[in-house]
Amino acid sequence: xxxxxxxxxxxxxxxxxxxxxxxxxxQAIWDLNLTIKRGSLTILMGPSGSGKxxxxxxxxxxxxxxxxxxxxxxxxxxxxxxxxxxxLRRRLGFIFQxxxxxxxxxxxxxxxxxxxxxxxxxxxxQQVAAxxxxxxxxxxxxxxxxxxxxxxxxxxxxxxxxxxxxxxEVIFADEPTAALDKESGxxxxxxxxKLGQARGTTTVMVTHDNRIMDLADRIITLEEGRxxxxxxx
Amino acid sequence: MNAVLTWLFGRLPIGWxxxxxxxxxxxxxxxxxxxxxxxxxxxxxxxxxxxxxxxxPYSLLNADIILSSQEGNTLTDSGNIARAYMxxxxxxxxxxxxxxxxxxxxxxxxxxxxxxSLLSFGLDVTQTGFVAASIAPEMGRLAIExxxxxxxxxxxMPADAxxxxxxxxxxxxxxxxxxxxxxxxMAVGGGFLADGMMVTSDQSFLxxxxxxxxxAPDQILLRVADGIAPxxxxxxxxxxxxxxxxxxxxxxxxxxxxLAFMATERPTGIIFGFGVFMGILVGLVxxxxxxxxxxxxxxxEYATFKAMGYDQxxxxxxxxxxxxxxxxxxxxxxxxxxxxxxxxxxxxxGLPVAMVASRAVLxxxxxxxxxxASGAIATRRLAAADPADLF
Numbered sequence: 072x073x074x075x076x077x078x079x080x081x082x083x084x085x086x087x088x089x090x091x092x093x094x095x096x097x098q099a100i101w102d103l104n105l106t107i108k109r110g111s112l113t114i115l116m117g118p119s120g121s122g123k124x125x126x127x128x129x130x131x132x133x134x135x136x137x138x139x140x141x142x143x144x145x146x147x148x149x150x151x152x153x154x155x156x157x158x159l160r161r162r163l164g165f166i167f168q169x170x171x172x173x174x175x176x177x178x179x180x181x182x183x184x185x186x187x188x189x190x191x192x193x194x195x196x197q198q199v200a201a202x203x204x205x206x207x208x209x210x211x212x213x214x215x216x217x218x219x220x221x222x223x224x225x226x227x228x229x230x231x232x233x234x235x236x237x238x239x240e241v242i243f244a245d246e247p248t249a250a251l252d253k254e255s256g257x258x259x260x261x262x263x264x265k266l267g268q269a270r271g272t273t274t275v276m277v278t279h280d281n282r283i284m285d286l287a288d289r290i291i292t293l294e295e296g297r298x299x300x301x302x303x304x
Numbered sequence: 305m306n307a308v309l310t311w312l313f314g315r316l317p318i319g320w321x322x323x324x325x326x327x328x329x330x331x332x333x334x335x336x337x338x339x340x341x342x343x344x345x346x347x348x349x350x351x352x353x354x355x356x357x358x359x360x361p362y363s364l365l366n367a368d369i370i371l372s373s374q375e376g377n378t379l380t381d382s383g384n385i386a387r388a389y390m391x392x393x394x395x396x397x398x399x400x401x402x403x404x405x406x407x408x409x410x411x412x413x414x415x416x417x418x419x420x421s422l423l424s425f426g427l428d429v430t431q432t433g434f435v436a437a438s439i440a441p442e443m444g445r446l447a448i449e450x451x452x453x454x455x456x457x458x459x460x461m462p463a464d465a466x467x468x469x470x471x472x473x474x475x476x477x478x479x480x481x482x483x484x485x486x487x488x489x490m491a492v493g494g495g496f497l498a499d500g501m502m503v504t505s506d507q508s509f510l511x512x513x514x515x516x517x518x519x520a521p522d523q524i525l526l527r528v529a530d531g532i533a534p535x536x537x538x539x540x541x542x543x544x545x546x547x548x549x550x551x552x553x554x555x556x557x558x559x560x561x562x563l564a565f566m567a568t569e570r571p572t573g574i575i576f577g578f579g580v581f582m583g584i585l586v587g588l589v590x591x592x593x594x595x596x597x598x599x600x601x602x603x604x605e606y607a608t609f610k611a612m613g614y615d616q617x618x619x620x621x622x623x624x625x626x627x628x629x630x631x632x633x634x635x636x637x638x639x640x641x642x643x644x645x646x647x648x649x650x651x652x653x654g655l656p657v658a659m660v661a662s663r664a665v666l667x668x669x670x671x672x673x674x675x676x677a678s679g680a681i682a683t684r685r686l687a688a689a690d691p692a693d694l695f
Contacts, residue, residue, distance in 0.1 A: 161613030165608075173608075175318070175324075180316055
């Protein structure tokens with residue numbers, strides 16, 4: 072596939088973004104330019120209100136691009152139709168700060184939702200894949216629990232399993248380790264890093280967690296909608 | 305249930321899992337749908353009984369064409385028609401026989417002092433071809449002065465005396481200053497029109513109703529000759545008889561017209577129609593409430609699914625899945641309770657209230673449609689599920 076040859080799955084050029092209308096209109100992102108390499112683990116940092124989450128949702132097809140260009144996996148997001156965005160979202164993985172698991176579904180069923188979005192597949196294979204990834208995250212014995220019977224950390228790991236199970240090409244994560252202890256937080260980020268090296272999965276993560284900074288390939292600091300620091304540790 | 309639904313939808317049955325996860329809400333919703341079903345079934349049941357009792361008197365007759373006064377509304381609520389039209393009709397080719405039918409409501413006092421009324425038919429006892437096979441053999445006995453056949457379900461009459469008529473028992477009662485001899489019974493079924501029915505000879509009828517005269521019956525019954533379609537004869541009769549005075553209809557048409565009249569022009573029909581409407585409205589509102597609350601409670605999850613790449617049809621699918629599950633789960637108890645109440649109502653009032661398959665199917669289809677409509681309205685809330693709010 073041509074997309075696999077893409078060396079830079081994310082290319083942002085001259086991105087501006089505004090919230091509100093009329094008098095209350097306020098610019099959140101100012102002329103942002105950013106290119107992210109395939110297989111890399113990038114951390115976005117910055118104080119609250121710096122626009123890092125806005126950038127994440129713009130790159131992740133969750134918010135419409137107003138001004139500038141955002142290239143994702145070879146597709147331009149500015150002016151893309153809802154159908155195109157839906158198709159692109161299926162190639163991404165999202166890890167939210169809150170786990171956002173469906174309370175009526177077991178851990179396995181929550182993970183299965185990420186596989187079934189690709190259509191009616193082989194149910195038995197999907198089950199195996201879902202249980203396998205839960206096992207990798209240390210949840211083999213919790214696979215059939217409802218979220219209400221899982222601890223906060225366990226729920227977060229189910230959410231991570233859900234984001235990873237369909238082998239997404241780009242993973243967007245917002246404080247994924249906030250609900251995890253130091254050790255399991257590190258395990259998760261190491262896993263993301265290994266996915267980058269083995270499969271070329273690109274990860275963009277918003278975090279303030281100092282315990283994992285050393286795993287990043289690149290750390291970008293935003294302030295008031297502008298890049299103020301861009302380092303490779 | 306899960307496995308069946310998973311196979312059916314080709315995905316996890318999210319709707320069912322959501323509904324069954326909050327048992328209280330599921331129970332409330334199912335009870336609401338069942339209650340709405342019950343309301344509709346009761347209204348339709350009583351309306352059905354009204355219809356049955358409207359057309360029940362037809363079951364005593366055996367005619368092809370009926371001539372009525374233009375002023376009349378229904379078979380038993382009619383104006384008078386001159387008997388002369390019968391002789392004129394008998395001259396029309398294709399008309400084989402005719403007989404006048406006298407109809408009246410005979411009030412009488414019963415043993416406990418209350419008064420009842422008997423819907424009375426007066427017929428020529430020699431014209432046995434114009435009555436149903438069930439009473440044709442009894443007509444001979446009505447030749448005796450003041451002899452009558454009584455509906456076995458007549459309200460207010462002693463039940464054991466009525467029952468004894470079938471086995472040769474006889475009894476007398478008084479009405480309008482005359483002594484009537486009950487010499488036999490028939491099965492018409494109680495109804496809204498009167499407390500019971502009575503068939504007697506035209507001669508006795510004119511004695512019970514002294515103000516009536518033989519030249520002005522209520523209806524004229526005609527039979528057509530073999531091999532001729534009644535519709536053809538109806539056209540011929542219409543050409544001959546003055547349309548401003550005489551209504552010419554086949555019996556089937558007259559039955560249908562009576563039903564339509566009772567359903568649309570009499571307050572009872574309108575009241576029950578309104579009751580059905582109210583029942584549907586109650587069901588719509590309850591299902592809409594439950595579904596829209598359910599959508600609102602799951603906006604975060606739906607937004608997450610949107611971020612994962614699920615599109616609008618998927619979410620509509622969840623809501624409709626829930627709507628259909630509620631329709632099915634609510635219909636079953638609604639049907640069972642309705643059948644029970646029909647039986648009770650029939651036992652208490654004697655009205656011909658019974659569950660018929662076509663009504664059950666109709667209400668089930670209506671429930672599916674109403675639940676889907678509620679679901680369709682509830683899906684408008686889905687627009688509030690915005691994945692950008694998740695961060």
